[in-house]
Amino acid sequence: MTQTLEQPVIRGVRFFLAHTPGLVRYGSKPSRDIARDATIADAIAAHLRSYEAAVAYPPNRAFLGHIHPDTLAAMPQPWFTSAAPGTRWGAHGEIMPEEEFYGILKICDAFDLVHLEAGFVEEARAALSPHPLLTPVDLERLGTGFSEADIVTQYRGSLPALPLYLRNGRLIGCMQAAHEEDASLAADVLLENLTCKASAMMAMRTLLVQEQLDPLALPYMLNSGEEAVGDRYQRGGGNLAKAVAEMCGCQAATGVDIKGFCCGPVHALTVAGSLVSARVFSQVAVVGGCALAKLGMKYRGHLQCDQPILEDVLAAVAVVVSADDGVSPRLRLDALGRHTVAAGSSQKAIFEHLVSQPLERLGLHFTDVDKYATELHNPEVTEPAGSGNVPQLNYRVIAGLAAMRKEITPAQVPAFVATHGMPGFAPTQGHIASAVPFLGHAVDGLRDGSLQRVMLLAKGSLFLGRMTQMADGMSLLLERNAAGSREEKRQ
Amino acid sequence: MKLQGKKVIALGERDGVQGSALAACAQSAGAEVVLETTYCFV
Amino acid sequence: MVLLGTPNAESSRLYAMTVTEGDPSWAGALAGVALGLPVYHVMEEAVKTQVAPEVYEEHIALMEMVLEAADIAQAVQAVRAHTG
Numbered sequence: 028m029t030q031t032l033e034q035p036v037i038r039g040v041r042f043f044l045a046h047t048p049g050l051v052r053y054g055s056k057p058s059r060d061i062a063r064d065a066t067i068a069d070a071i072a073a074h075l076r077s078y079e080a081a082v083a084y085p086p087n088r089a090f091l092g093h094i095h096p097d098t099l100a101a102m103p104q105p106w107f108t109s110a111a112p113g114t115r116w117g118a119h120g121e122i123m124p125e126e127e128f129y130g131i132l133k134i135c136d137a138f139d140l141v142h143l144e145a146g147f148v149e150e151a152r153a154a155l156s157p158h159p160l161l162t163p164v165d166l167e168r169l170g171t172g173f174s175e176a177d178i179v180t181q182y183r184g185s186l187p188a189l190p191l192y193l194r195n196g197r198l199i200g201c202m203q204a205a206h207e208e209d210a211s212l213a214a215d216v217l218l219e220n221l222t223c224k225a226s227a228m229m230a231m232r233t234l235l236v237q238e239q240l241d242p243l244a245l246p247y248m249l250n251s252g253e254e255a256v257g258d259r260y261q262r263g264g265g266n267l268a269k270a271v272a273e274m275c276g277c278q279a280a281t282g283v284d285i286k287g288f289c290c291g292p293v294h295a296l297t298v299a300g301s302l303v304s305a306r307v308f309s310q311v312a313v314v315g316g317c318a319l320a321k322l323g324m325k326y327r328g329h330l331q332c333d334q335p336i337l338e339d340v341l342a343a344v345a346v347v348v349s350a351d352d353g354v355s356p357r358l359r360l361d362a363l364g365r366h367t368v369a370a371g372s373s374q375k376a377i378f379e380h381l382v383s384q385p386l387e388r389l390g391l392h393f394t395d396v397d398k399y400a401t402e403l404h405n406p407e408v409t410e411p412a413g414s415g416n417v418p419q420l421n422y423r424v425i426a427g428l429a430a431m432r433k434e435i436t437p438a439q440v441p442a443f444v445a446t447h448g449m450p451g452f453a454p455t456q457g458h459i460a461s462a463v464p465f466l467g468h469a470v471d472g473l474r475d476g477s478l479q480r481v482m483l484l485a486k487g488s489l490f491l492g493r494m495t496q497m498a499d500g501m502s503l504l505l506e507r508n509a510a511g512s513r514e515e516k517r518q
Numbered sequence: 519m520k521l522q523g524k525k526v527i528a529l530g531e532r533d534g535v536q537g538s539a540l541a542a543c544a545q546s547a548g549a550e551v552v553l554e555t556t557y558c559f560v
Numbered sequence: 561m562v563l564l565g566t567p568n569a570e571s572s573r574l575y576a577m578t579v580t581e582g583d584p585s586w587a588g589a590l591a592g593v594a595l596g597l598p599v600y601h602v603m604e605e606a607v608k609t610q611v612a613p614e615v616y617e618e619h620i621a622l623m624e625m626v627l628e629a630a631d632i633a634q635a636v637q638a639v640r641a642h643t644g
Contacts, residue, residue, distance in 0.1 A: 327585070371538070371539075371618075372536040372537075372538040372539050372556075373536075373539045373618050373619040373620075373622075374535070374536075374539075374622055374623050374626075375618060375619070375621070375622040376618070378622075402560065404560050409559070409560060412559075413568075413570045413571050413574060414559040414560060414571070415533065415567055415568045415570075415571070417533060417560055420533055420567060420626065420627075421533075423626040424622065424623070424626050427622050427625045427626045428622060430625070431621075431622060431625075437625070455560055457560075460560070486532070488532055488556075488558035490537075490555075490556050490558075491558055496537065496538055496554065496556070498532060498536065498556070519561075519598065519600065519606050519607075520610070521561075521607070521610045522610070524561055525561075526561055526562070526563050527561070527562045527563070527579075527597070528563050528565070529562060529563070529564050529565065529566075529575060529579075530565035531565050531566050531567055531571070533567045534565045534566050534567030534568075534571075534623065534627065535565030535567075535602050535603075535619065535620060535623055536565060537565070539565065539602075539619035539620070540563050540564075540565045540602055542615050542618075542619055543563070543602055543607070543611040543615055543616065543619060543620065544563055544611075546611050546612035546615040547607075547610040547611050547612070548610075556565075
């Protein structure tokens with residue numbers, strides 16, 4: 028008796044950016060430095076960008092689908108000097124100003140932990156009322172707010188709360204802790220987790236509405252972020268996925284979190300594809316919320332170069348994997364690249380597992396993949412801080428491996444990098460920056476025929492958690508759909 | 519500079535040469551690796 | 561001694577200085593602490609020649625092709641020369 032497997036496809040993908048200069052002070056690096064030296068807060072404040080500047084910033088425009096990442100290569104650098112104005116909505120999502128995002132946080136707040144000042148609530152309500160993805164029920168959740176005096180009392184009170192500010196220093200509310208002693212329910216942890224929930228919700232709502240997907244038809248959601256949702260007895264309990272599903276009207280869904288450091292999203296896409304392939308579910312969503320802790324991570328380098336602090340955006344992604352529809356790009360589950368336990372930690376071994384082995388399995392060469400999407404961190408963020416150009420390094424390693432295998436000559440390495448790679452453009456938002464930022468452009472290209480094959484490669488620094496010295500990695504191949512749907516037969 | 523018999527601290531970087539790769543190199547040269555770390559900056 | 565695997569000249573210089581003269585960014589525990597340790601990068605000739613060839617080939621050869629090995633070596637050598 029033969030068993031048939033479904034061919035999973037990427038049905039759609041959308042992104043969400045929130046421009047949150049007022050939250051940069053709560054990034055991990057800024058908050059620790061400010062605690063040692065309060066004057067650093069002033070230095071940071073003096074280098075925060077306006078919303079207009081963040082909207083116009085070419086890498087953000089590439090992230091949201093206004094422009095293709097390849098076009099960044101020809102743009103004069105530094106990109107933050109670009110004078111061309113931008114617009115809020117790109118083909119793949121929006122960039123929301125902080126005044127509205129604080130409102131979104133309140134809308135997502137199920138425990139009355141976000142206390143906003145009353146005047147600010149009305150401003151947020153007015154700003155959010157025309158938003159195409161919000162409903163009157165959402166806006167009701169904004170409530171009425173507190174007086175400014177109350178806010179000040181609260182954040183100076185016995186139960187520690189975090190004051191919430193705008194870029195210009197205006198106090199607009201505070202984030203409560205949920206427990207006096209439980210470190211997992213401290214205000215900063217809850218703020219981080221709530222921004223994940225809110226940003227993932229916005230990305231998913233964008234996808235559902237713009238791709239006209241019925242939220243009630245979604246049975247399962249996977250969240251792939253690096254936050255830890257829980258309390259002191261279960262610090263990483265998780266399932267933020269279900270909280271996001273609830274906020275997106277996915278009443279027929281449950282969910283689970285897939286944890287893998289920066290490799291989480293690619294692992295989650297693999298799991299999603301497998302569930303669809305086995306006909307367990309007709310479609311599965313994969314979301315990833317933002318990384319508040321990474322705001323201002325490289326701020327010192329930016330201050331030293333007297334440039335704007337570029338890590339002032341929170342980023343999120345939402346993807347739906349569904350059964351073959353004949354047009355959407357196919358996930359080749361038979362060509363997964365896995366960095367196994369036995370592989371060891373040399374770059375050569377890692378990339379052999381992630382690139383060479385899956386391509387060999389399909390009888391393909393390195394040049395048969397039109398675009399590799401690796402870690403796509405914006406080099407303008409990382410280079411001033413001495414952290415190099417991560418995408419370029421990854422592409423050079425892939426090209427170097429191709430040269431070692433004599434598939435290209437050493438002289439062809441730079442051309443390979445330019446053709447099969449791309450400039451980095453993603454905010455340094457951890458798991459969000461790993462391969463998935465290109466997914467919007469990949470789906471567009473694979474649908475319109477300008478791309479035949481795209482490989483997503485992600486890596487995870489497991490060693491940071493001190494449970495293993497190992498790193499991790501996973502790769503996924505996407506290919507253009509042949510016209511008409513097919514089913515793979517397997518004996 | 520001889521690695522043979524020396525105690526080595528291997529400071530690796532995820533995007534360069536990782537700690538365990540450095541350790542393998544040092545050990546093959548006869549050194550003893552007393553600390554092995556890998557840093558990740560993104 | 562300290563063996564580095566840093567991917568560029570700048571980070572190599574920073575690490576080398578941190579374990580010799582003290583943290584040049586004055587940010588961490590080694591700010592102002594001069595450990596004075598001998599520091600080498602794994603891609604320097606002085607190290608490479610002592611590593612078993614098959615181990616070097618497996619772990620380092622690819623990165624040597626990809627990274628600016630000469631600039632990195634120069635950066636670490638300069639720190640050693642400066643600290644004597």
